[in-house]
Amino acid sequence: MPAEFPLAWALVFLPWAGAALLGFLPRERVAALVNIGVSAASFLLALLLLAEPVGVQGWTRLDALNLPLVLLSFLIGLTTAVYSYGALAAEALDPLRLRAFHVAFQVFMGAQALALLADNLGVMWVAIEIATLASVLMVGLHGTPAAIEAAWKFFILCGVGIALALLGTIILSLAARPVVGEEDALSWAVLREVAARCDPGVLNLAFVFLLVGYGTKAGLVPLHAWLPDAEAEGPIAISAVLSGLLLNAALQAVVRVKAVVGAHPETVPPGALLLAFGLASVLVAAFALWRRRDARRFFAWSSILHMGLAATGFGIGGPAGHLAGLLHMLGHSLAKSAVFFGIGAAVRLRGSQRIADLGGLCASYPALGWALVTGILAVAGLPPFALFASEFLLVTEVAATHPWVILPLGLGLLVAVAAKIHTLQLLCFGDPGPGTPPAAGPEKLHWPSLGPIWLHLVLALLLGVALPGPLRAMLGEAAGVVG
Numbered sequence: 001m002p003a004e005f006p007l008a009w010a011l012v013f014l015p016w017a018g019a020a021l022l023g024f025l026p027r028e029r030v031a032a033l034v035n036i037g038v039s040a041a042s043f044l045l046a047l048l049l050l051a052e053p054v055g056v057q058g059w060t061r062l063d064a065l066n067l068p069l070v071l072l073s074f075l076i077g078l079t080t081a082v083y084s085y086g087a088l089a090a091e092a093l094d095p096l097r098l099r100a101f102h103v104a105f106q107v108f109m110g111a112q113a114l115a116l117l118a119d120n121l122g123v124m125w126v127a128i129e130i131a132t133l134a135s136v137l138m139v140g141l142h143g144t145p146a147a148i149e150a151a152w153k154f155f156i157l158c159g160v161g162i163a164l165a166l167l168g169t170i171i172l173s174l175a176a177r178p179v180v181g182e183e184d185a186l187s188w189a190v191l192r193e194v195a196a197r198c199d200p201g202v203l204n205l206a207f208v209f210l211l212v213g214y215g216t217k218a219g220l221v222p223l224h225a226w227l228p229d230a231e232a233e234g235p236i237a238i239s240a241v242l243s244g245l246l247l248n249a250a251l252q253a254v255v256r257v258k259a260v261v262g263a264h265p266e267t268v269p270p271g272a273l274l275l276a277f278g279l280a281s282v283l284v285a286a287f288a289l290w291r292r293r294d295a296r297r298f299f300a301w302s303s304i305l306h307m308g309l310a311a312t313g314f315g316i317g318g319p320a321g322h323l324a325g326l327l328h329m330l331g332h333s334l335a336k337s338a339v340f341f342g343i344g345a346a347v348r349l350r351g352s353q354r355i356a357d358l359g360g361l362c363a364s365y366p367a368l369g370w371a372l373v374t375g376i377l378a379v380a381g382l383p384p385f386a387l388f389a390s391e392f393l394l395v396t397e398v399a400a401t402h403p404w405v406i407l408p409l410g411l412g413l414l415v416a417v418a419a420k421i422h423t424l425q426l427l428c429f430g431d432p433g434p435g436t437p438p439a440a441g442p443e444k445l446h447w448p449s450l451g452p453i454w455l456h457l458v459l460a461l462l463l464g465v466a467l468p469g470p471l472r473a474m475l476g477e478a479a480g481v482v483g
Contacts, residue, residue: 161216275315281308331386
């Protein structure tokens with residue numbers, strides 16, 4: 001552990017130490033409580049980053065771009081651990097698989113921290129690969145044919161993506177070596193400083209591989225097919241951490257590389273490529289939403305759409321475009337994980353993921369139904385939530401700087417919002433599924449299921465209507481870090 005930045009490495013090794021401990025705890029309830037304890041301790045450590053100086057420390061760096069993402073990651077890690085306390089019992093996992101889930105979850109959290117905090121692009125690549133492998137294990141835990149198929153698709157497609165990202169990392173390093181030598185050729189801070197003296201053709205080639213490679217992990221079209229299966233077949237907790245955490249880490253990697261390549265005046269503008277991937281993701285996902293009959297798959301496609309919107313913001317560039325992309329990442333993580341928590345509770349109560357079987361939730365389970373109404377409105381980008389603020393900022397910036405983008409972007413947004421409102425009506429106000437009781441007893445839902453949902457939604461609301469001054473300043477500074 002580098003002595004100059006112990007807190008960053010503590011955020012990596014504390015979850016990994018917790019994973020080692022959880023591997024030896026056979027009792028389900030004790031393991032779930034320890035999982036919550038490790039997650040709470042990690043979140044408290046993450047809060048201490050607010051008092052740390054920004055800058056590069058060894059292989060890690062702390063800046064305005066990764067600090068809010070780290071805090072958000074460990075908050076969602078904690079709420080997911082709390083939610084899992086009650087939810088895992090309904091997953092029908094044997095003791096060995098339960099132990100594997102807790103171990104993989106904490107391995108994922110440590111790798112997520114390392115991916116966000118790494119200044120060295122090689123370390124970042126390793127961290128994202130570790131997080132991917134831990135996620136693959138969680139996706140396949142049920143052992144059903146559908147779960148195994150989803151895990152293999154996840155592994156193969158993201159394996160292709162991470163291989164391309166590795167090749168892009170090597171090419172980027174080769175571009176920098178004639179200028180800085182071998183020692184610092186993978187440092188993001190160094191690369192950005194010397195990018196203007198590197199070969200622009202090599203930088204262009206590196207960015208293409210890195211965009212496709214990490215774009216696969218971020219769920220961007222065209223290598224997005226793993227995401228709907230992965231979020232539909234694993235335990236519900238994996239849906240929350242995939243959509244709320246892993247996608248952000250991968251997109252942050254793309255954004256950091258964009259800042260390096262864009263620092264050379266003779267390269268092909270990297271924002272144009274990112275914009276193309278973002279718009280393609282928005283349009284493909286928006287129309288795909290109308291064909292989904294499985295609730296978890298529906299909201300997995302929504303994740304693809306929102307990653308496309310964030311990528312569009314970063315592709316547009318400029319302070320407003322970058323701010324829209326960053327705010328969209330934060331708002332999406334909070335709102336989407338809340339919706340997945342709610343869908344998971346509904347699936348446990350009804351025993352089905354089909355939208356047709358989950359209807360009438362507001363009548364049958366009012367607390368859950370109205371929480372889902374609020375969450376789906378937030379995910380749809382309606383006011384007053386954070387996603388509305390980010391989408392409004394994005395659309396106004398597009399209208400001012402790239403008016404030709406208005407048509408495809410507006411079409412995607414309108415089609416997606418209509419699909420989500422339609423699904424909201426089916427889930428929350430539609431006809432109850434067969435055999436559904438008129439009202440649920442209070443014992444059906446407990447605070448570990450509902451508490452995380454409302455906490456996330458309140459935070460998404462605050463980001464939309466009353467962005468705190470320090471966070472506003474941090475996001476503005478982060479927009480400058482991006483480029």
